[in-house]
Amino acid sequence: VSVRALMSTDVATCRPFDSLGDAAERMLRAGVGCLPVVAADGSQRVVGMLSDRDVSLAAARELRELSELSVRSAMTPGAVTCEPSESLSQALERMREKGVRRLPVVDHGQLVGLLSRADIARAVAEKRADLELPDALEICRALATRRSPPREGAA
Amino acid sequence: LNVDRVMTAPAVSCRPDESLAEVVDRMLERDLSWLPVVDASGRLVGALGHREIHRTALAAARPLDRIEARRALREPAWPWCWPNDTVEAAGAIMRARGVKRLPVVKPDGRLLGVVALADIAAALCGPRCSLRDAPALESAVETLAALAS
Numbered sequence: 001v002s003v004r005a006l007m008s009t010d011v012a013t014c015r016p017f018d019s020l021g022d023a024a025e026r027m028l029r030a031g032v033g034c035l036p037v038v039a040a041d042g043s044q045r046v047v048g049m050l051s052d053r054d055v056s057l058a059a060a061r062e063l064r065e066l067s068e069l070s071v072r073s074a075m076t077p078g079a080v081t082c083e084p085s086e087s088l089s090q091a092l093e094r095m096r097e098k099g100v101r102r103l104p105v106v107d108h109g110q111l112v113g114l115l116s117r118a119d120i121a122r123a124v125a126e127k128r129a130d131l132e133l134p135d136a137l138e139i140c141r142a143l144a145t146r147r148s149p150p151r152e153g154a155a
Numbered sequence: 156l157n158v159d160r161v162m163t164a165p166a167v168s169c170r171p172d173e174s175l176a177e178v179v180d181r182m183l184e185r186d187l188s189w190l191p192v193v194d195a196s197g198r199l200v201g202a203l204g205h206r207e208i209h210r211t212a213l214a215a216a217r218p219l220d221r222i223e224a225r226r227a228l229r230e231p232a233w234p235w236c237w238p239n240d241t242v243e244a245a246g247a248i249m250r251a252r253g254v255k256r257l258p259v260v261k262p263d264g265r266l267l268g269v270v271a272l273a274d275i276a277a278a279l280c281g282p283r284c285s286l287r288d289a290p291a292l293e294s295a296v297e298t299l300a301a302l303a304s
Contacts (some may be wrong), residue, residue, distance in 0.1 A: 025210040033205070052205035059208075060179035063218040066209070074256065 002085035003091050007105045007113035007121050013038045014071050021067035022053050036104045036111055037075045048075035081106040091115055143144040158245050160236035161278045162259050164268030168193045171225035175208055178224050191258040196264040199258050202233035235260045242275045
């Protein structure tokens with residue numbers, strides 16, 4: 001099964017010069033814990049990732065209102081990505097190897113979707129992913145991973 | 156399998172009169188994404204995570220060191236479970252209420268520990284879980300996938 005079949009396509013994003021207040025509001029409205037940050041030039045090129053943890057960290061470090069802080073100052077630059085034509089097992093392997101829970105899906109350098117562990121779990125639950133049992137076990141073990149290790153080399 | 160076999164205890168927590176800046180510092184220090192909130196006698200009064208903190212910070216339009224944790228408590232209150240609930244029952248509460256972690260509360264209302272979906276997943280599909288026992292594994296995978304999705 002391919003990444004394309006499982007990814008979410010209606011992805012909420014933000015830009016580096018958006019305020020953290022706007023980005024936090026977008027996360028709350030979309031019910032997500034992470035936004036891909038796309039280039040300030042108006043394209044859909046992914047330049048970083050902004051998690052809810054990044055927002056809290058910046059707010060606690062700077063002790064200023066969220067509206068006075070920028071996405072750029074809080075985001076994790078770079079991103080581990082995958083392509084829509086890749087297989088689910090390749091994507092899972094990359095998540096595990098890089099210690100991330102979500103992969104922005106990039107086609108010809110432009111963001112076209114997001115693949116999260118929750119997307120994969122949903123597909124398993126709906127028996128949509130056509131997974132072999134060992135793969136399903138693998139996914140469940142991935143879900144059991146408490147927290148990602150530091151995102152070193154996330155470029 | 157009951158919650159008390161898979162939970163983390165004691166749990167890191169915070170007090171309602173602490174500032175959100177202190178709360179975030181503790182969350183980051185301990186690598187946690189949420190904290191139960193307890194009163195002076197250790198009784199659970201709620202819980203909060205990044206989402207509650209951001210919503211409160213946006214509404215208050217103030218820095219985190221000038222907002223008390225009590226303002227960020229989730230309404231309706233964060234769900235919780237008993238130590239002798241089964242992991243399936245705890246999982247059902249998580250799913251129904253849209254959270255991935257629960258405070259575990261003693262009969263007197265005091266916080267005993269915390270249980271995460273990850274703990275349940277580890278218990279259901281951990282290293283002891285064998286591919287040879289396909290039916291059991293299949294049911295564990297189904298339970299878990301439904302919980303996580």
